[in-house]
Amino acid sequence: MSQAVRIVIAGGGIAGILLATKLGDQLGRSGRAAVTLIDNSPTHIWKPMLHTIAAGTRDVQQEQIVYLAHARKHGFTYLPGEVRGLDRERRRVELGEIRTQEGAVIVDAREVEYDVLVMALGSRANDFGVPGVRSHCHFIDSQQQAENFNVVLRNHILRSVAKDEALRVAVVGAGATGVELSAELSRLLEGVSRYGDPSVRSRLSLTLLESGPRVLASFPPQISASSQQQLENIGFRVMTSTQVTSADARGFHHNDSFVEADLMVWAAGVKAGDFMNNLAGLETNRSNQLIVDATLQTTRDDHVFAVGDCASLTPRGYERPLPPTAQVATQQAEYLARHLPRWLEGKPLPRFEFRDFGALVSLSDYAAYGALGRIGFFKGGIIRGRAAHLGHAMLYRRHQRALHGLGKASLMWAAEQVNSLVQPKIRLA
Template sequence: MSQPVRIVIVGGGIAGILLATRLGDQLGRSGRASVTLIDSSPTHIWKPMLHTIAAGTRDVQQQQVIYLAHARDHGFTYQPGAMHGLDRSRQLVQLDELRTPEGEVVLGPRTVGYDVLVLSLGSRANDFGVPGVKEHCHFIDSQKQAEAFNAALRARVFRSVAKDESLRVAIVGAGATGVELSAELSRLLDVASSYGDPTVRERLNLTLLESGPRVLAAFPPEISASSQSQLEHIGFRVLTSARVTAAEANGFRHGDGTLVEADLMVWAAGVKAPDFMNNLDGLETNRSNQIVVGASLQSSRDDHVFALGDCASLTLAGHERQLAPTAQVATQQAEHLARHLPGWLAGKPLADFSFRDFGSLVSLSDYNAFGTLGRFGLFRGGFIRGRFAQLSHAMLYRRHQQALHGFRKATLLWTAERINGLVQPKIRLT
């Protein structure tokens, strides 16, 4: 009796967990394939939500998906570990040793065999080699980093109140993460002002630095202008065309050497795949370490290695630029591969991926939201703002939950979140 095909998915982000869920349901339950998901974290968080976890305005315990439990419910297996290399000739994924948070080695370096490999390792901010960034800045690329920033933030807020001093925050990168984090920090302190010190919001001194000529460069100019105006209206300083040359212990140097002083520094600029992916065992990569793939989502040099989401570089026919690293792209690619991979395993050709642009949304917490509705769906090509845009933004996450859990469980999760919101503090206090 032949062994089931070994499908290994590395990275449990938006694309990875969705693909593992669908393939586990289709192939894993029936024994037609063994589906394995590998991730260094034990839990999944929807990445566009990380800025709320960092600010402490959303309960991480309610939002995370535990891989082990989710795997049991959907016919795949979960292995903890961080990939560091690949042996394509032997079809082996190489994993680092596994340690406890205290540093104790649980498992040594090991390998996992595959017949089909899907890389969905996501992306992280790119420091571009700027001196001092790694030493002095927080990053918001993972749940672990978001929670580390939140711990540092709460300590600084308490110090600010106790010592009657300002809280200086500087964020480099005015893409969606930087802009949304800025607004969420303001909301955090608005709510915190009712917990003892009504002046705590006034202590926030926040500067957002962007090397380009406008914030939210991936959005239409109208959204950039509206978002910057909103940020300035709530009291923030926005510096565009401000190229940061160094990060120091007490702030960022930019331009002619001017220092933007800060107690907390966040680097949210640039996008790149993990460093180990650069020319990964001969696979073609670009300068951002992304795997170059064709329209079938197969890597250009190995048909048994696929790449999805932020760690993949795909330029569609008739387009000059590669697809942007967005949740929308990652979701559609995972759905496409889940739909067509079973047929490919049975000998059918793989269909080409086509992207449907449903627009882009940015939420400035409770203050406002802006978006475009893309070339598909209702009100195509339109510009939205206010409550409708906020609702549309919130529905993106609800659709992700439904894709993972089904309508019934997703509805129960939403209901539980609403109930907990009535009885629990609106922000993280401990």
């Protein structure tokens, strides 16, 4: 009996876990392929939700998916580890050591063999080499970073109350992450006010800094203007056309001026991991993303695919590469899940065709906006209010349904509704 095809998926983000789930159900259960998912975290969180985990306005325990249990149910193998390199000649993925928080080695560096490799390692904020950012700023690129930030945030809130002083927060980057995190912090402090000192919310002094001329630059100008107005209405200072030149323990330097802050968050720019720059001779761009062609195969190796934020694809008819969004990652994972099994049988891959359904942004309970894409009757239209809030919520429900099926996803939604009635609306401890 011939050995099953070894499909290795590096990265368990939106694209990675969705692809592993679907290929595991299709190929792994029947033994037609051995599907392996590699990730350095034991759990999956929908990335657009990370700002709510960071703020403590959503229960991380309720929303996370344990890879090991999910893999067991869907016919694939979960392997913990951090991808550090690639040997294309021997077709092996190189994993780094696994260490405890104290630095002790638990598992030595090792290699994983593959026949087909799908890189789905996601992205992180780009500090652009600005001095002091790595040393003094928080990043919200992973579940661990979001939870760490929440611990620090709650300590700062406690100190603010105990010392009767302001809580000064500065966020660099007014894309969706920076804007949504800012609004969620306001909602958190409003919630804390209901449980104790009613003046807690008034202590929050938040500054949002953006190097470009407007917030939410990827959205239509009307949404940018409305979002900025909403942020200013809840008491935040929004500074556009502001280039941060350095950071230190006291705050951000910019344009020959200074913004003081107790908590500093960097949410600007997007890039793949530094180790991916020219990884194993593969073609990459300045953001370390792997260049792929219309079939999502890397340009120099047909057996290495890339999807999601770590991939760069410029479809025909587009002037720029597709943006690093959940929508793109989901569609690319669905494309490979549909066509990769047939490719393994020797059939050609069709072109990946992106369908632009638009984009949504939610400013917590305050407001929500949506820009409709190229698909549908109201092409290029704008929605706001309850319709946009519902659309934003449905994106996550669709992700849950794709991973768990309609029945379990419905039960998970029902459990969330019940918990919201008996549990605090925010994380208090």
